[in-house]
Amino acid sequence: MASVSPYIGLFGTVWGIMHAFMALSGAKQATLQMVAPGIAEALIATAIGLFAAIPAVMAYNRLSLRVNAIEQDYGNFIDEFTTILHRQAFGKAPH
Template identity: 80%
Template sequence: MTDMNILDLFLKASLLVKFIMLILIAFSVVSWAIIIQRTRILNAASREVVEFEEKFWSGVDLSKLYQESLTRRDELMGTEQIFYSGFKEFARLHKINSPVPDAVVEGATRAMRISTNRELETLEAHIPFLGTVGSISPYIGLFGTVWGIMHAFISLGAVKQATLQMVAPGIAEALIATAIGLFAAIPAVMAYNRLTQRVNKLEQGYDNFAEEFTAILHRQAYNSEMTK
């Protein structure tokens, strides 16, 4: 029984198949870098949602909470950023348009929606690349395999008597491209699905917070109007 040496198969492959293998290896390396980076960012975003909502629903005065957020303006993320954007716009519009509470609340809601979209853009960065890698890597590997097998059979055409022992190494060199393609694609697809699911969950959390905060701002706008 002959031991399979992947490095030896790579070195014996044709130039095009080597190039394809290197592309797939690069895809795999970049994919794992994105998976690790996005996982860390999404973990931090999930913790932020829990921590800020605990503070928000603890009964703290919203003006005081806004001032605390203002001191850390450049560090805000997630629900705290959405809160900051909404309350800032609410306070600004309340000063210049207080007789029309609906307009004030609508402006704050619009600001929160824009902030939510920006947060989601940050969370989703580079994740589509994983989906692309998962989709195309098997086909790139298959192309390398087909090309390698063609190259092996063309080489056999130059000999008078072909044997399995002669054709087997060439086919093995070609098939390794498909194996590397699957090696790149499978983790990328699994990570893409998982990370997309987590982003969708965070998006739902952001939307729920924005809806609840809008209801609070709506009550505040009408209460302040009624007390005048």
């Protein structure tokens, strides 16, 4: 979701700006009333994309940190457990 949301927002931005230019294409003189709706549409699409992407990236980063911490804990457990097994089997810690 986080990786796709900015592209959806970008698509909406391109779409809105395209509408703004199409409104200008048939006019002899450009006015703000012609351009503003398309630009507003583009900015809304950008905001929606960012609104979806930012929390998703934050959640992913938090989850990723937690997974890395758990992975580190498992690695430490494996090291300690194999040392205990080695001591029981051979009477000394491995080198």
